[in-house]
Amino acid sequence: MTAHDSTTVLGDTASQASARAKTAGKADDMAMLRTAAEVTRDIGTARPDIYWPDMLISAAVGYAALAGAILIDNAVLAIASGIVSVLALYRALLFIHELTHIHRNALPGFRLVWNLIVGIPLLTPSLMYENVHTLHHARTRYGTAEDPEYLPLALMKPWSLPLFILVALLAPLAFLIRSAILVPLGVVIPPLRKLVWEKFSALSINPDFRRRPAEGEFARQVFWQELGASIWAIALIASVFAFGWRPLAIALVVLSGVAVLNQLRTLVAHLWENEGEPMSVTAQYLDSVNVPPPSPLAVLWAPVGLRYHALHHLLPSLPYHSLAEAHRRLNERLGATSTYAEANHPGLFVLVARIARSTMVRGSDRRAPKRAEAA
Template structure:
């Protein structure tokens, strides 16, 4: 490894030399074993609460029409539904990181009680592992990354505004596109590459279409979601003779609410500063954020360990129920000048505000570059 002087060494490289992965690993010794009873209890409590609150949104006004307290109760039920479903849904993140030969019953239960009903079966999240590959993070091979700090504020606005369309597109993906893949085999490859992943980067292309074990799961889950789509679209008609189901409005509203909350969480998960290809492992950690403060509140918008995103990138195999304890050990045990401390943000709003300012600054920089380019062209003429 070449020797460099402080004058020629990038700041990120200096920061990297001050961080000891070995020391961090020793500080979390004894953690890392996922506890099945925690997963089952947490998930079942979350999904059952969400389902009950969901039906109260429509049921309270129906049961007590023209009642102001029923409307207030429905509004409260909407908030509870979003928070409970958000927690239940985020277990999809744990499924990717759990040992493949373990928790098989939990994987089935999650899909049966949550993923299938919300049009997000677990196969959509398999490519998440690319987000944790050092050579892929922040590059075109990472479907969960965009250089939001360098692309202006409209990209941030658009990232949130897409929540209006995604529930409809999610339904169409399984109700319309899945049968097309079954009937026209040639369509499968394109659909799997471009329309079978939960992602941030719309240009990401999935690469596991040739894996037969993956495709068997994909087709099985597609069939189950398609069957649910048929029930969801026709059940009310066969019960009442009317096509329009008021439950669709509730489901769409809940879907939009969930997506907006998740997109706000995602905006604060990283600092989105990479635009130059591959990053070092250290830079990846520093580009990610931890929110240890106000745990009773931050756990609502960043459940199942997602509020410790930098720590998760440092130790992706660490189960969510150990992240809080691991973070406290690292903060107490690492040196005061450790780069790990720079991953801590005071709040989600402050981090999103910082992202907004960086995106705004990039607009000014881009405008200057565009003006300079136009002047250069004019001068050459």
């Protein structure tokens, strides 16, 4: 490394550290928060005429394309069908995010039907996200060690990013083993049941997160969802004896594609620059990401409103179909130089490059935060 390169790296480190400190310590922009609440009062109701067709059509296309990937003999067409299946099932699966935020009486029957046709068949029932994701939105938990969905990825070592993506490849197999073997064994082995619930029953990325026991109505939902997922997982394994390994193997490959795509989206959902301190709502917003139009591919890798993830952190209960209109109104009211505009980013690859640069700079700094080093 030349003297010039060394100076550049040191400058980048100081600049990024200064930017992180500025964001983490940022007080709430009350004008932005008030405006966000005001301009969205008339679009806060979840519309069943949008939710139901979107979810059902996405699932139908996904399963039809998966059948094509399994049954078509032509390799090119089978691969193309598999890609369509990944994208459609990914969209259907991401309605799990909406289930954690919409009012329980907003869409009668939607949670049950989603679990029956998407959550359980994909071995990701809503119990894996409900009462977990809401902790990520808790005012005093976001970005701290108690946040199940946060790691300071931008402050970790460079090899952490590819590992973060690649581990998702094994998620479908892990879910299959969990539901087919570990959950049934847990019925007769209480310590195993406790371990599976605490460590392997949440869509979290924080390895230190432990789930608390389910209670009340949620505990009853967990019982039926676990029962359904276990029966389905055992049936999938048994199907090998009737149909051979090929159908199950192809299905697992497609689901691995869904998991990797979701992990890539997760990687750019935030800037991941908080070192564990509690943050204001505005600071949480600025550590989150909007990828608004005209970014052409965001509708595929961040569907169901997730291209407006920063806006979602401002208004968690706003239904996904209202986020684009809310974004338009806020841009119009607040302008391009506002705090609101600071969370808008141009696209996936720019965000990945930003986080990768940060890890490379941070990797040369031996004073990395303890939480990041431990990870």
